Amino acid sequence: NAGVTQTPKFRVLKTGQSMTLLCAQDMNHEYMYWYRQDPGMGLRLIHYSVGEGTTAKGEVPDGYNVSRLKKQNFLLGLESAAPSQTSVYFCASSRMDTEAFFGQGTRLTVV
Amino acid sequence: EDQVTQSPEALRLQEGESSSLNCSYTVSGLRGLFWYRQDPGKGPEFLFTLYSAGEEKEKERLKATLTKKESFLHITAPKPEDSATYLCAVRGSSNTGKLIFGQGTTLQVKP
Numbered sequence: 001n002a003g004v005t006q007t008p009k010f011r012v013l014k015t016g017q018s019m020t021l022l023c024a025q026d027m028n029h030e031y032m033y034w035y036r037q038d039p040g041m042g043l044r045l046i047h048y049s050v051g052e053g054t055t056a057k058g059e060v061p062d063g064y065n066v067s068r069l070k071k072q073n074f075l076l077g078l079e080s081a082a083p084s085q086t087s088v089y090f091c092a093s094s095r096m097d098t099e100a101f102f103g104q105g106t107r108l109t110v111v
Numbered sequence: 112e113d114q115v116t117q118s119p120e121a122l123r124l125q126e127g128e129s130s131s132l133n134c135s136y137t138v139s140g141l142r143g144l145f146w147y148r149q150d151p152g153k154g155p156e157f158l159f160t161l162y163s164a165g166e167e168k169e170k171e172r173l174k175a176t177l178t179k180k181e182s183f184l185h186i187t188a189p190k191p192e193d194s195a196t197y198l199c200a201v202r203g204s205s206n207t208g209k210l211i212f213g214q215g216t217t218l219q220v221k222p
Contacts, residue, residue: 004154031208040120042198042214043155050208058209090154092210097142097202100210102154 002026006091006103013081013110021076021106023091029101031094032074034058034066036087037105043090049074081110113138113203117213124189124220132184132197132216140204144182146175147198149215155198158184189220 007022023032030051035043035058045058047066055066063085065077074093078085086109094100114137124130136144143162147155159168161177168175172193174185184197200212 031210033210035212040214042117043200043212045209045211048208048210056206056209059211092154094210096208099143099145099157099160100200101157104154105152 004091004093004101004103006089006106008106009104010107011109013078013108015081015083015110017081018077018079019081019108020078021089021091021108023074023076023093023103025072025074025091025093025101027093027101028071029093029095030071031096031100032068033092033094033100034064034074034076035090035092036060036085037090038087046076046089083110086110113201113205113209113211115199115201115211115213117197117199117216119216120214121217122219124186124218126190126220126222127188129185129187129189131186132218134182134184134199134213135180136182136199136201138201138203138205141201142204143202144177145200145202145210146182146184147200149196149198158197186218189218191220191222194218194220 033048034046049068052071091103092100146158149155159175
């Protein structure tokens with residue numbers, strides 16, 4: 001069981017470039033989440049999904065888009081990267097009302 | 112709106128010196144309070160789930176408790192390997208599935 005897998009692990013982007021982060025889970029979880037983590041700020045929720053085909057905004061959604069076309073995958077897109085989006089991104093998944101399991105993170109630097 | 116505040120931001124203990132971490136929360140209809148441990152460069156690792164006031168969970172040197180407004184993570188006779196960032200998160204009923212984290216408490220245990 002791989003659990004939650006994030007691709008890629010590291011990425012450097014130039015300002016204005018676009019990219020997609022992929023999150024895959026093999027636990028048949030209904031809920032999936034994308035967070036960003038910056039020094040001293042804990043985990044901030046970007047977007048989340050409560051089921052295939054559904055998405056909802058979190059605390060810091062601006063500049064990001066998401067899609068959940070398949071239950072096991074949750075994609076996070078940056079259409080035009082900005083230096084303020086330099087961060088560590090974590091994906092997580094859970095069953096309804098239970099604990100979430102996290103991926104290993106993606107370290108993104110925008111120069 | 113759901114909110115989570117953790118204190119203190121940082122805590123330094125001597126090995127064997129017991130203490131507590133606080134997680135204050137505001138949520139409409141608590142559907143779970145979660146404690147995680149995070150080591151540098153890794154994703155959060157699940158520790159405990161609490162669902163109702165008065166509930167307690169224990170694991171080795173850690174004990175989590177819950178009231179209607181806050182949760183405590185008690186650390187008894189800590190060891191250097193307990194050094195990590197401890198994160199608290201809540202899920203409420205007002206926005207189904209939304210999981211909000213506090214900013215974390217960084218614990219350092221010195222031998």
